Amino acid sequence: MRPVIPLVLLGVGSMTTALDFTIVYVALPQIARDVGFSPYALQWVVSAYAVPFGGFLLLGGRLSDLLGRRRMFVLGMLLYGVASLLGGLATTPALLVAARALQGIGGAVLMPATLSLVVTMFDEGPARNRAMTVWAVCGAGGLSLGALLGGVLTGAFGWEAVFFVNLPLTAAGAAAAFAVLTPDGPRGTGGFDLPGALTGTAGVTALVFAIARGAELGRLSTEVLAPLAAAVALLAGFFVIEARSRDPLMPPRLLTNRHTSAAAGAILVYGLTLQCVPYFLTLHFQDVLGYDALRSGLAFLGPTLGITAGNLAAERLIPRLGPRGTLVLSLVVGAAGTAVLAASLSADGSYLGLLAGLAGFGLGAGLSFNTMFIVASTGVAPHEQGAVSGISSTVLQAGSSAGLAVLVAVAGHDTTGLTGRALRAATADGLRSALFAAAALALVGVVTALRIPRETPAPGSGDSPAGTFDRLGRDRLR
Numbered sequence: 001m002r003p004v005i006p007l008v009l010l011g012v013g014s015m016t017t018a019l020d021f022t023i024v025y026v027a028l029p030q031i032a033r034d035v036g037f038s039p040y041a042l043q044w045v046v047s048a049y050a051v052p053f054g055g056f057l058l059l060g061g062r063l064s065d066l067l068g069r070r071r072m073f074v075l076g077m078l079l080y081g082v083a084s085l086l087g088g089l090a091t092t093p094a095l096l097v098a099a100r101a102l103q104g105i106g107g108a109v110l111m112p113a114t115l116s117l118v119v120t121m122f123d124e125g126p127a128r129n130r131a132m133t134v135w136a137v138c139g140a141g142g143l144s145l146g147a148l149l150g151g152v153l154t155g156a157f158g159w160e161a162v163f164f165v166n167l168p169l170t171a172a173g174a175a176a177a178f179a180v181l182t183p184d185g186p187r188g189t190g191g192f193d194l195p196g197a198l199t200g201t202a203g204v205t206a207l208v209f210a211i212a213r214g215a216e217l218g219r220l221s222t223e224v225l226a227p228l229a230a231a232v233a234l235l236a237g238f239f240v241i242e243a244r245s246r247d248p249l250m251p252p253r254l255l256t257n258r259h260t261s262a263a264a265g266a267i268l269v270y271g272l273t274l275q276c277v278p279y280f281l282t283l284h285f286q287d288v289l290g291y292d293a294l295r296s297g298l299a300f301l302g303p304t305l306g307i308t309a310g311n312l313a314a315e316r317l318i319p320r321l322g323p324r325g326t327l328v329l330s331l332v333v334g335a336a337g338t339a340v341l342a343a344s345l346s347a348d349g350s351y352l353g354l355l356a357g358l359a360g361f362g363l364g365a366g367l368s369f370n371t372m373f374i375v376a377s378t379g380v381a382p383h384e385q386g387a388v389s390g391i392s393s394t395v396l397q398a399g400s401s402a403g404l405a406v407l408v409a410v411a412g413h414d415t416t417g418l419t420g421r422a423l424r425a426a427t428a429d430g431l432r433s434a435l436f437a438a439a440a441l442a443l444v445g446v447v448t449a450l451r452i453p454r455e456t457p458a459p460g461s462g463d464s465p466a467g468t469f470d471r472l473g474r475d476r477l478r
Helices: 004-022 028-036 041-067 069-089 093-121 126-157 166-180 194-217 222-244 252-256 258-272 274-288 293-299 301-344 352-377 382-411 420-442 444-449 469-477
Strands: 455-457 465-468
Touching: 004 041, 004 069, 004 093, 004 126, 004 166, 028 041, 028 093, 028 274, 041 069, 041 093, 041 194, 041 382, 069 093, 069 166, 093 126, 093 352, 093 382, 126 274, 126 293, 126 301, 126 352, 194 222, 194 382, 252 258, 252 382, 258 274, 258 301, 258 352, 258 382, 258 420, 258 444, 274 293, 274 301, 274 352, 274 382, 274 420, 293 301, 301 352, 301 420, 301 444, 352 382, 382 420, 420 444
Parallel strands: none
Antiparallel strands: 455 465
16 A cells, blocks of 8 residues: 555544644633633643643553554544543533543554654655655644634534544544554563653643642742642652663663754753744734634634645755754744744734734744654664654643643733723733743754754664765755
8 A cells, every 4th residue: 555545644643633732722712601710720721631641642652662553543543532522521620621631641642653653654764754744744734723623613613613523533533544554563572661651640740730820829839839849759750760660661772862862852842832822822812802713713824824834844954954954943933933923912913913923933833843753753763663752742742731831820910900902901911921931942942953963873773873864865856
């Protein structure tokens, strides 16, 4: 079977995990009214998905290596379907947060299976870069398309539709996997690191909870310091477990590959900053500009086109600039675009005034997304691609959860008693502060990108040189 057909299905899997991260954005105001979330608690509709997603990705990657990638792809799709049904039927904040958490676990199973299938189906070099571009276009584009689709569905059918839309998608994806993906072989050797998965997930959850509560209660309150202390202890325990485990979720030797470790740093910064921008755009469109759900969704066409253009450009820039140069360029462009976007936010502004910032942000985010994951998988043996996919995806989701909590705190302004234009102006000031902070922090990623070696290691050989990306670019152009 031609690889293009399975690649389309894997692209759908990538889009599903990304789309469900943002599809609720435009529906958040309606969810808050109908289900009963407070302004600070509302972010947990997003974080309840991202935290278990990030926490269980390492385990999901290990499961793909041990039990089979097609099996995990199907299981992830089915978990998504069940969780989406529960989410659409939820009537209380607790039930909705629980459904989102189950969606996150489904994503933790699905994403590393999808990414490792893409990586192992194509040889390292131009063929893999091209396949990763398709995967990244689907994934990064899904982040913005989620907001667009969420607006259309919420405006037409109510917020419940952003959950129910997953039911036919996941059922079709699970069924198609048996027809187009290669059957899994015998179970791999090794065991499961359940203690590592539990301590890692609990540690990240406690950390994000402490940051989120700090914005509401004050950073020195007992309800903040207690989960913060627990997070430090749990994450320290996680690293001890990983160092001593016979079958660690995050084998320390993988991080000796400088491509993987440098990419992880860049992915963390991306998650802390650019990944969070659509959340604040949603609030600006609805709470400041006064858009309804449908118009807000359509407003995301701008960043969606920018992200897609960045994804496509990355494939051509990597052979010419190298992965390091491409990633540095992407982060600078993304940070500059986000800063321009922040400066454009105003209670009296318009969508036209945001276009330059939206284009710059989208282009930078698109350039970054597939470049980071291409670099992370470079020089890694096929039987460990699931683990590296889990590491990369974990860092992204943990970063986005922590980043969202921090930036929400930065955006927090006292709007008690304000109405009309005064309320819109105060809200815009808070969102502007959050986006300026995201732009400044995004530049930190340049430091990590500069650690990427110029030479390309042979698969499975760590950082031993085996040619350069310039040579790969010449091969591609022949």
